[in-house]
Amino acid sequence: MSQDELLALPTTVSVETAARAIGLGRTRAYQLARQGQFPCKVIRIGASYRVVTADLLRLLGLEPN
Structure with a gap:
């Protein structure tokens, strides 16, 4: 995903x-979410x-608007 696409997220x-944005596969992402270990x-x-998009953007080093 591009930076503009990320900043336009709801x-x-x-x-x-979120998994696509950070390069995780779907199965692994859901596994981490269920275990309370998603980043x-x-x-x-x-x-x-x-x-939460604000947390996702911080993880990626972007500041939410």
Whole structure:
């Protein structure tokens, strides 16, 4: 993903989107999210997981707008 694409993301993104941004595979990303070891904040809503975009951007060395 480009820097512009990353900075345009909404407040939270899917685990798949976050995984793509940091170069993780889908299966490994969900595994880490379930174990509470994903490298940025993950929120569980029912059966789905959402990644906080501000944490993702900080992990990538970008400042959220």
